[in-house]
Amino acid sequence: MKNKFNIYCKYFLASGVTVAVISCSNTKFLKDGQMLYTGAEVKIESDSLTKKEKSELQSALEENLTPKPNSTFLGLRPKLYAYNTTEEPKKEKGLKYWLKYKFGEEPVLLGDVDREFNKDIIVNYSENKGYFNAKAKYDTVSKNKKAQVIYTLNPGARYLISNVNFPQDSTLINTEIQNLKTKTLLKSGNPFDLDVIKNERQRIDDGLKDKGFYYFSPDNIIVQADSTVTKEPKVELIVKLKDNTPKLATEQFTIDKVVVFPNYNLRDAKKGKYNIPMNPDSLKGYEYNDIYVVDPDKKFKPRIFDRALYFNKGDIYNRKDHNLSLNRLISLGVFKFVKNDFVVSDSLNHKFDAYYVLTPRELQSLRLEALGRTNSANYAGSELNLNWTQRNFFRGAEQFKASVYGAFDVQMGGPADAENIFRAGTNVQLSIPRIVAPFRFNSSSAFVPRTNIQLGYEFQNRTTLYTLNTFNASFGYQWKENVRKEHELKVIDISLIDPANVTQKYMDKFPQNPYLERVVEQQLIFGPTYSYTYSTTMLPRKNTFYYKGMLDLAGNITGLVTGANAKEGKEKTIFGVPFSQYAKIENDIRFYHKFNEKTSFASRLIAGVAIPYGNSEHIPFSRQFFVGGSNSIRAFRARTLGPGSYDPRPQRAEGFVFDQSGDVKLELNAEYRANLYKFLNVAAFVDAGNIWLINDDIDDKGVNTRPGGKFSKEFLSEIAVGAGVGLRLDFSILVLRLDLAMPLRVPYYEKGDRWTFDRINFGDSSWRKDNLILNIAIGYPF
Template identity: 80%
Template structure:
């Protein structure tokens, strides 16, 4: 015990000395210099609500300049490094890096323009309706540190008494009058310049939908009069500016739609190519009133008919303008998409719509070599050769073909886990439309696609068995918008044929039905559907991601054949029993951003797969697994569970994946940026998998009301090297709760012993991976 007290005292003393050293930054200041530690705003007004006062204060403080030196727990470590580093002679080297990259130059009182900040406070307050705002400032100093205190007396906030949209006889004014019912300017609301700006943009957006292509928000003026009404009221008058350009008041329609699918900006600059802006010089290749200038016939005109929303005679609107651009981009065959509108008839207010499309390289060949390791003591390499054709049948169809080979070698852990070799090929044809006997209309900005895939994989587990896996699918992918995506496979089929099952594997799997099912013939077919919702691309502090997947195998076939494995033998197709089950999985993620450098990421996964009819068990390839670099990281890949089954009962020297029919998992991760590409994380994971039915060879594996007591828990720390195009992740985790320990002894806090080499070997799991876990 005495030894522990001494250790704690050393830690406390070390921390205390570090605190004193890092916090004493003022001793580096010159005579007369004062370190600026920030500003504070006091608002003196009893008529403003607490919420309004709090919001006003936060907004004002965010606008003050400059910002003081960054601090952490009252310390300013960046300022400390700046002070201790010598002035470098060159703009490179360690001193330069430490002083100007890691360090931060001190912000002094002399850097603060207090009069400028005072004006900002008064002007911002007036823009928020406090027309009589008055601000003063003072300074408070101590030990060469100074804070600036600003005092604001805003007066009463002015409210809107009336909103008037001035009328006249022009066409554009009539359209503005039709937009007044959805105005942001409401009687009784506070005067707010930001709301007025939003109102101008709202009117502009509305007019853009009605053909006024050249209109601009600056053409609208909102006049405020506070002299008409008393009691701090203001009247607003919304009108068109007197000097509004005539072109902005004209309503335009589409004359011709002209597409140049082989446009190249370099040819234009070199004088080799020019875009004819005179319709008389167009060499027509017309289809559905669309002119496709494609002398080499590289593209079928019909793809533009599907992608372009403008037709001759249509009134211009911004929605169709943006939809067209987005759909052309989402075809995946054009690198750049440019749009121009050229007035063709100024009297009739018509213009031609030009689409200047620069194709990507239509074919590409890519070779990838990957090295990897996982927490199951395997290291390996993979070689992929991928060929892509982005215009396979001249209709923007994407054809992808790949061949690959991979091997995984055991580098430690269980003996005789055996090496794994995989080789295979995949082909996919993606058609930019829905190929179906019914008509599918989509107003989305994203082109719906029909996907057809075929694949084969050869897998050899040295000295155990070989698996030949054939797969194919036909289905559709479409997006409602940027947030919602649907993926429906009408048919998703997998056929697994084992070969070369060795006597050694048969010997080791004797009496273990789960291991025998790994090398059984499997025929899985049926529809699958997944729905994805995400708003993580939005600049919001709180964002979510959700993906739900439904997998239905052999349902109609099982119904037609009357399959019931509990009463009769399995029904077969070409001598192979077909699988029948229903599986659903939900993946929900929540992200909270504290600031630009810190965030919290959480995830919850819940899934269940239920066999029935022709199947007593879920096929091994369709079961759930837990453990590994993207799961519960304190347990090796696919070794966790099922339930409280103890993997130590498996014959020593043998290793196989543990699987389940039910999965629950929770993850939480605090992420912080240390320096540019270097990020750190602290995480905790919990979860497990279970079986639907009893398995005599795996006691404790069945899902029951005791499932909470069988949840595994792990925690750890991680480093992430974020190089933008590649994120290398290293996570070190240890188990905190082990489900196969004796009940009441599953928490492992009392067993942690970092000083024991044997404990570290068994409990510290290093995961090396690419990308974030979720």
């Protein structure tokens, strides 16, 4: 133990010396008189501001200062060091050029800093935030060829809003502005803030656009500030139209004609065909519910436009309906480009025509995909997919997709009769852009609701074990309330699993592993499923959130009606096949925090439980939970962990390893992500979790074949933990991920001895072989 401590001390000492050497070495490359700029600090001298107000103002001011110093990592400047130590490359390519000019950073010098300009920025920003008497100065602190600039701000008193006045007159536009003032962002007692004033102008513009003032602009609003009304640091705000506001901006417009060109292309544009404005009456089209459709070839049924467009003849223009119509046209999935124009048709009566120019996507596509893959369970293989898509199947923007695929996976480094896997199947799906149901479904969402019908078949052959034939069919609906909330309801989701060719080798394992027998039982699973997704990850925020909840109810009504009770020997069948009865719920919660443009934190919590009852004593294998692998707990091979503290090593010793499944799942993942260079990212991660059984696996002799697998109050002591580092090559359209992980806590070790820190030995090749797991995958794990 003492020797290890001495070794660690040497490592820490060597690391400290390295840090010191690299930190100092960057300055030796500077010329005489040059100083390395290390950044700026803003100090605020004020007795009237709270600590929080000072901190917020300081952070905002420092963010606006230019230039930024050279980037640092753990107190070092590796990019600057790479620039300084790399020789000038002879060509604009190669490793030297990449190190010096792509990865490296040219030194930021004190001479690059315009201190007077930054001082003006500090004063101007402060004034925009209500500190009208702000004064600033600066000082430069230098040492050992390094320099820092200290800016000192005396902001003075912050001016507050004393009163907000919206002058009245008899015009229509002023009447609408008066109706909007009750929700003003400008409140008496709040600090003067130029950003809030800009937002108020935008709010008024949004409100007027929804009332037909199409040509209005935020720039037509002026907010005057009067600080002479009182001797106190207060200001009165006057919100009104500018005197030079164009007359067109003050007029309320209504829709005259709605004209749709659903088959527009660039060739037509070059020929001058369908130029806007035009006389719709002269075109070869037809009218459908007040919409004039110009579609000579009749490629599209007109009712899809009637459903998508929210403008009708005679309606007052409304920007919400404007954006809603465009979004719904795009979400149909059949148009590549959607263009919209409004052209004044009757200036006297303030009317304009609405034109929708739509460029279709290729209505049919055929795609062949060839994939090569490996996984952490020592399998390598390939997959071939042939996909055909028709985006306007019944001329109503219905999307029909058909695919045929084949795949094989070979166990590398295993026994001669390894469990190689072959899969082949087909799948067809029809997606209809409306709710097909005996009831009326009205949606004002920007996303078109869909009815989805799906049929599929898969043949799976595990060469030395068994064959499975899986048939599935589903019918359901998918709709989005808005960009954040999405629902999917499968009214019926049916799966029939029919085994064949079960080998004696596999059946010989049944007495010791009864759960293996359930894998090759005939299974009929049917019932509704529902999922709800809420996400803010698409929004430009520092903190974003993702949640997906899923509820799966199988055989519930049928089991209730038939009085099924498998525990009492009253198992019911349909066409001779027992049907599954269970309730399953799963929750996937993710949180993302963005530190800056190059670093972020990502975390995920998965919690789920599946409970069999009535006609089932166990959850079907295909509906159970699994952990381990490249998108789960990466320190353990795919589907080899759990359940609970069950020890799979005796199985492995026999050369037989099967997927471990469970009825309860708990998993937590956390990652720190950083960008090194453009497409090159790194990560450090920790994964934890496990799966458990609801009921013990008891064989015919009453023996528990997976001891420790049942969920109990001891579940926390059975959590597996792994950690590692990753390298990600992010090419936007493709992310190649390599994660190297090792176990830190193994749940099937003796209780009290499950942490593995004292067993880590990177110098031992056998330890590395058993404990370092390389995961190669496409895309981020979450």
